[in-house]
Amino acid sequence: MTDTTTVTRAEICVVAAAEIFRGAGEIMASPMSTITTIGARLARLTFEPDLLLSDGEALFFAEIPPIGGKAPIEGWIPFSKVFDVVNSGRRHVVMGANQLDKYGNQNLSAFGPLQQPTRQMFGVRGAPGNTINHATSYFVPKHGKRVFVDQVDIVSGIGYDKIDSENPAYRFHHLHRVVSNLGVFDYNGPDHTMRALSLHPGVSADEVAESTSFEIAGLAEAGETRLPTEEELTIIRTVLDPKGFREKEVTA
């Protein structure tokens, strides 16, 4: 038996990340961090067996390896073909965010003014294309005011206030979830603003409010994020992440 009394915050985040993909079906899941990768693999091994998962390079796994491990493959998905999948919509990406605002605008480009930023990061990467083409979620391992800001400096992934309802080109925009080390959120608050779905065990509404620059809807009503089942814990601890990489990404 796996001991469910010592479940860590990282393990709760893994399950919340897996839940992002519930109902996704036969699409390409593209998690961009350790916790979300474990989560997507957990979903595939439990309730979403049809998900397609890549090695983060160019190969689709036929079987699911532990983090950093190898497994037999079932297909080929080089970068050029990923863009075809993006445009077709058969993908759900879980990106990181250097900044995220209440409408879901995300920044991973740079801080400060556009043409002369104070700090340069990656650039907008695939965020503009992801967010206008298919389901997008975000994972933030350290929930704080520096990330959850009133306004992002450079809009990389687009939020709900950017949608032009007169232009059908925006019809595929769908921000699904935000998972942080404090809770699980969506954008079904007033005017498609961020809303609390659940807070992780031991996290108070006050703590979330104090760690966020804007008001999050539904904080008082939010339930508790579910714990991993025994089966899920066993898979996380013995199959997917025996070396405990998850604890390095979310420490509390």
Place this chain on the structure above:
Amino acid sequence: MRDKRMSLDEVVGELRSGMTIGLGGWGSRRKPMAFVRALLRSDVADLTVVTYGGPDLGLLCSAGKVRKAYYGFVSLDSAPFYDPWFAKARTEGAITVREMDEGMVKCGLQAAAARLPFLPIRAGLGSAVLDFWEGELKTVQSPYLTDGKAETLVAMPALNLDAAFVHLDLGDKHGNAAYTGVDPYMDDLYMLSAEKRYLSVDRLVETEELVKAVPTQALVLNRMMVDGVVEAPGGAHFTFAGSYGRDEKFQRHYVEAAKTPESWAEFKARYLDVSEDEYQAAVKAFAEEQK
């Protein structure tokens, strides 16, 4: 069939300041680094660079060779991830940037390859991409209705290149070439988008050997896509290529060296103000020192 072998310096001799160049590969993977190093040794400047950026763009920025950059990202792909020289050029406002979605880069190259002025794409709408382009990026209204309305899309302009540079693992002297890694990146599109097309390869072999060495599907370039071929063993170093991994220690060395003018001067003298052969020898010596 023509023998298209050239030296790195002969290739650079065909370039002029002010050109728009495309650099193949992706991030810190299979970058035409030998060409980049040759450019650094030349007096070619004022370049517009199109790239899925990594240390290729960073190194060109380090020497002040870049006027304008078209890119979706600039990443070293592994820790410490951010390129120090690109970051410096951006935070000093030294270069004009046309940042865009990754898919838009491919779209622009496809338009150029097809000799079209633009191709429509959804990516970019609603994001800061249009602000980055300062009016240079236009939208187009679909002549066909979607859900009873006319869709407005980004009109991604053709990324027409004066010259393209790619590095593949294996090729022949005529310009047929293959990758031996897992991903062809967009190297074929870069070549199809350019006036002058230059290929470097780790290993130059006879055509007969080339076609036997790889699955035919890996032959991503054929000779009508290539004007010059350079044999440059380790030509993608320190980025990943088919037969060698990214040199993580050297990449860290590059980032560390960029931190002070003194350490950069040292790095430059040892690795950049030298010939490609001397560079490869210095890299070997560096690896020995790390043991």
